[in-house]
Amino acid sequence: MxxxxxxxxxxxxxxxxxxxGLAYKISSYARTPAPLKIPTTPAPTTMGGVVLRMxxxxxxxxxxxxxxxxxxxxxxxxxxxxxxxxLRHLRYFTEPVWFWVVWAQPFGxxxxxxxxxxxxxxxxxxxxxxxxxxxxxxxxHLILAxxxxxxxxxxxxxxxxxxxxxxxxxxxxxLMVFDLQPLPADPVLLLHLSLVALLMTIFxxxxxLHAPGIFFSPTRNQADNPxxxxxxxxxxxxxxxxxxxx
Amino acid sequence: MAAPQFEVxxxxxxxxxxxxxxxASAHIKSFPASESVQAAIGFPGGLVEDWHDKxxxxxxxxxxxxxxxxxxxxxxxxCGACTDKCxxxxxxxxxxxxxxxxxxxxxxxxxxxxxxxxxxxPALVGAKDLTEDLLQEWYTxxxxxxxxxxxxxxxxxxxxxxxxxxxxxxxxxxxxIGQKYTNEIxxxxxxxxxxxxxxxxxxANTLEGLxxxxxxxxxxxxxxxxxxxxxxxLLVTPSADFFSEPHVESLVGYAKVFxxxxxxxxxxxxxxxxxxxxxxxxxxENMRRAALRIREAALELGVKRIVVGECGHAWxxxxxxxxxxxxxxxxxxxxxxxxxxxxxxxxxxxxQHICEYTYDLIQQGKLNFDKSLNDHRVITFHDSCNVAxxxxxxxxxxxxxxxxxxxxxxxxxxxxxMAEETIGExxxxxxxxxxxxxxxxxxxxxxxxxxxxxxxNNVVQEHKVNFLALICAICKAQFxxxxxxxxxxxxxxxxxxxxxxxxxxxxxxxxxxNQE
Numbered sequence: 032m033x034x035x036x037x038x039x040x041x042x043x044x045x046x047x048x049x050x051x052g053l054a055y056k057i058s059s060y061a062r063t064p065a066p067l068k069i070p071t072t073p074a075p076t077t078m079g080g081v082v083l084r085m086x087x088x089x090x091x092x093x094x095x096x097x098x099x100x101x102x103x104x105x106x107x108x109x110x111x112x113x114x115x116x117x118l119r120h121l122r123y124f125t126e127p128v129w130f131w132v133v134w135a136q137p138f139g140x141x142x143x144x145x146x147x148x149x150x151x152x153x154x155x156x157x158x159x160x161x162x163x164x165x166x167x168x169x170x171x172h173l174i175l176a177x178x179x180x181x182x183x184x185x186x187x188x189x190x191x192x193x194x195x196x197x198x199x200x201x202x203x204x205x206l207m208v209f210d211l212q213p214l215p216a217d218p219v220l221l222l223h224l225s226l227v228a229l230l231m232t233i234f235x236x237x238x239x240l241h242a243p244g245i246f247f248s249p250t251r252n253q254a255d256n257p258x259x260x261x262x263x264x265x266x267x268x269x270x271x272x273x274x275x276x277x
Numbered sequence: 278m279a280a281p282q283f284e285v286x287x288x289x290x291x292x293x294x295x296x297x298x299x300x301a302s303a304h305i306k307s308f309p310a311s312e313s314v315q316a317a318i319g320f321p322g323g324l325v326e327d328w329h330d331k332x333x334x335x336x337x338x339x340x341x342x343x344x345x346x347x348x349x350x351x352x353x354x355x356c357g358a359c360t361d362k363c364x365x366x367x368x369x370x371x372x373x374x375x376x377x378x379x380x381x382x383x384x385x386x387x388x389x390x391x392x393x394x395x396x397x398x399p400a401l402v403g404a405k406d407l408t409e410d411l412l413q414e415w416y417t418x419x420x421x422x423x424x425x426x427x428x429x430x431x432x433x434x435x436x437x438x439x440x441x442x443x444x445x446x447x448x449x450x451x452x453x454i455g456q457k458y459t460n461e462i463x464x465x466x467x468x469x470x471x472x473x474x475x476x477x478x479x480x481a482n483t484l485e486g487l488x489x490x491x492x493x494x495x496x497x498x499x500x501x502x503x504x505x506x507x508x509x510x511l512l513v514t515p516s517a518d519f520f521s522e523p524h525v526e527s528l529v530g531y532a533k534v535f536x537x538x539x540x541x542x543x544x545x546x547x548x549x550x551x552x553x554x555x556x557x558x559x560x561x562e563n564m565r566r567a568a569l570r571i572r573e574a575a576l577e578l579g580v581k582r583i584v585v586g587e588c589g590h591a592w593x594x595x596x597x598x599x600x601x602x603x604x605x606x607x608x609x610x611x612x613x614x615x616x617x618x619x620x621x622x623x624x625x626x627x628x629q630h631i632c633e634y635t636y637d638l639i640q641q642g643k644l645n646f647d648k649s650l651n652d653h654r655v656i657t658f659h660d661s662c663n664v665a666x667x668x669x670x671x672x673x674x675x676x677x678x679x680x681x682x683x684x685x686x687x688x689x690x691x692x693x694x695m696a697e698e699t700i701g702e703x704x705x706x707x708x709x710x711x712x713x714x715x716x717x718x719x720x721x722x723x724x725x726x727x728x729x730x731x732x733x734n735n736v737v738q739e740h741k742v743n744f745l746a747l748i749c750a751i752c753k754a755q756f757x758x759x760x761x762x763x764x765x766x767x768x769x770x771x772x773x774x775x776x777x778x779x780x781x782x783x784x785x786x787x788x789x790x791n792q793e
C-alpha cells in the first residue's frame with residue numbers, strides 16, 4: 032500500500048470520526064434536558080443578552096479573565112493563534128484561494144510561534160503550580176505534547192526545511208473529490224499530518240469536547256427569566272399529576 | 278464556645294492561597310443518616326447490596342436527566358482556573374476541595390463507565406472504578422461543598438460544582454448513604470412543615486409572645502398573624518426566624534414594615550418554612566414536594582402575593598425554581614397553578630424577596646426611619662452565595678447586590694463594603710451553606726469561613742465595622758457560631774431587617790392614648 036493511499040485512508044477515517052463523534056456528542060447534549068433554571072447570575076434576562084454573553088465567553092474568555100490572568104493570557108494566545116493558523120491552512124483546501132485567506136497568510140505564519148509559546152506556558156503551569164500539578168492526568172500532558180508537536184513540525188516545514196506545498200495541496204484537493212494525488216514522502220510532513228489526524232480522532236472522546244460543550248453549558252446559555260416564563264423539562268412535566276399537593 | 282479540637286486559621290490581613298496539603302480535611306465527615314431518616318424521604322438506609330450497579334445506573338439516569346451534569350463531565354480541561362476559588366480549599370489546603378478535584382471524584386467514574394477513552398485507556402485519562410472507598414470519599418468531599426457556585430463564576434465553561442455535588446449526593450442517597458443533618462431536616466419539613474419541626478400551636482404561641490415584646494418595646498400593636506384566610510400577602514420565611522437569634526430580629530423587622538403601611542399579611546403553619554433542603558441533596562422530587570406545600574398554603578389562604586423572608590437558598594429555590602416546580606409565576610398549565618395565577622395580583626405573579634418589598638416601600642416614601650438609631654453600628658454586607666449567584670432581585674441583572682445595600686443605606690448612616698473580590702458575584706460562602714451547617718462539621722465550617730473572615734477583619738480594622746448584615750438564615754446561624762473562633766463577638770452578626778427594625782418609626786399608640 033502506497034504512502035498516499037495510507038494517508039488518504041487515515042484522513043478519511045479521522046474526518047469520519049471527528050464529524051460522526053462530534054455529531055453524536057452534540058446531539059446527546061442537545062437531547063438531554065436542563066430541568067432547572069441555573070444561569071450563574073447576574074445573567075442576561077433576554078436571549079439576545081445570552082448570545083452576547085456567550086460571544087464574550089467564546090471570543091474573549093471572559094470568565095477565565097476574571098479568574099486568572101496567566102491562564103487567560105496563555106490560553107487566549109494559544110486559541111487565537113490556532114485560529115489564525117487554521118485560517119492560513121485554508122489555502123491548502125481552496126482553489127482559487129479566497130482573498131482573505133491570502134490576506135491572513137503572514138498573521139497565520141507568525142501565529143505559529145505564538146501558539147507554541149502559549150502551549151509551552153500552559154504546560155509549564157502543569158509542573159510549576161502545585162494545584163495544577165495535582166489535577167493533571169497523563170492525557171493532559173499528552174494533549175499539550177500533541178499540539179506542540181503539530182506546531183513545531185509545521186514551523187519546521189515553514190522556516191527550516193520546506194516541503195513541497197504544491198504537492199500537499201494537490202493531495203488534499205484531490206482527497207476532497209476522491210481523486211488521489213501523490214503525497215510527498217517528507218518525514219516532517221508525514222509526522223505533522225499524522226499528529227493532526229490523531230488530534231481529529233481524539234477530539235470527540237477527550238476534553239477537547241469543551242469546544243462544543245460551552246455552547247450547551249446551562250450556567251452560561253440560559254436567560255435569567257423565571258419570573259416571566261415557565262421552564263419545564265419533559266421528564267419534569269410527567270411528574271405533574273394535577274392535584275393540589277400531590 | 279468549647280475549645281476547638283483543630284487548629285483555627287490565623288487572620289493575616291491578606292488572602293493567601295495555601296500550598297496543597299493532601300488529605301488535610303479527609304477526616305472531616307458528618308454523621309450518616311439512619312434508616313428511618315432515609316426512609317422518610319424515599320431513600321434506602323445503609324449501603325444497599327448491589328450498590329455498585331445501582332450507583333452506576335443512577336449516574337446514567339442523572340446524565341440523561343441533567344444536561345448540566347452531562348456537559349460538565351466532558352467539558353473540563355483541567356486548566357486550574359477554579360483551583361484557588363473554593364473557600365474550603367482556601368481554608369484547608371486539601372486538594373480534593375479544589376472544585377476541579379471535587380468534580381473529578383465523579384468524573385473519573387464517569388470516564389470509566391461512560392466514555393470510550395476511560396473504558397479502554399483508564400490510566401491515561403485518570404478513569405477509576407467505583408469502589409467502596411471511593412464512595413466514602415464522595416461522602417466526605419460532597420459534604421464539604423456548600424454548593425455556593427463561586428467556582429462556576431470563574432470557570433471558562435461555566436462548570437458548576439454545585440450540580441456535580443448535588444448529583445453525587447443523589448447517587449449516595451440512592452445507594453443508602455445519606456447525611457443525617459440534611460435528610461432529617463428534609464423529613465421534618467415534609468411531615469410538619471418546617472425544618473425545626475415546630476407544630477402550628479407552638480408557632481402561634483411564639484408569635485403571640487413576640488407581639489407582646491414588640492408592643493412593650495415600641496408601643497405599637499405590631500401583629501404577627503398566622504393562617505389568616507383572605508390576607509393579601511403570604512410571608513414564607515425560614516423557620517429559624519421564629520426561634521433563633523439573631524434571626525428573630527429580622528422577623529420583627531418584616532412585621533414592622535407590614536405594620537407601618539397597614540398591609541394585610543399572614544404567615545402559614547403549613548408553609549412555615551422557606552428553606553428547601555431538597556435542593557442541597559439534588560433531589561428534584563423532594564424539592565418539588567416541599568415547594569408544593571407553599572402553593573397549597575397560598576391557595577388555601579387565598580393570598581394575592583407571596584413574599585419570601587431572609588434566606589439564601591430559599592430565595593434561589595423561590596426565584597429560580599418555584600415556577601418550574603409548582604407553576605408559581607407565569608405559564609403554569611395544571612389546574613392549580615392556573616387557579617393560583619388567577620388568584621395572585623397580576624403585578625406580582627412571582628414571589629418577591631422581602632428586601633424587594635421593603636425597598637419598593639422606601640422608594641415610594643411610605644416608610645419613615647430615624648437612621649441615627651443605627652449610629653452605634655458600622656455595617657458591612659455579606660452577599661449570600663445563593664442570592665448572589667443563583668437568583669436576582671428587581672428587573673435588573675445584579676439587582677440582588679443593589680437592593681439589600683440600598684435598604685441598609687436607607688436605615689443606617691455607617692456602611693462600608695468589604696473588598697471587591699469577596700462580594701457581589703465573587704462573594705465567599707459563609708462556610709455553612711448547602712447542608713454543611715451541622716455541628717459534626719464544625720471544623721470545615723470554621724476553616725471554610727476563613728476567606729470571609731479575612732475580608733471582614735480588614736473592614737473591622739480599617740473602618741471599625743461592628744455589624745455583619747445578612748439576608749440568609751444559614752449565614753446567620755453559621756456566623757453566630759463561627760465568628761468567635763476568629764476573635765469576634767457573635768453580637769456583630771445580624772439581619773438586614775434587624776437594621777430596618779431598629780430604625781423604623783412606628784406610631785406609639787400608648788402616647789396617643791395618654792394624650793387623649
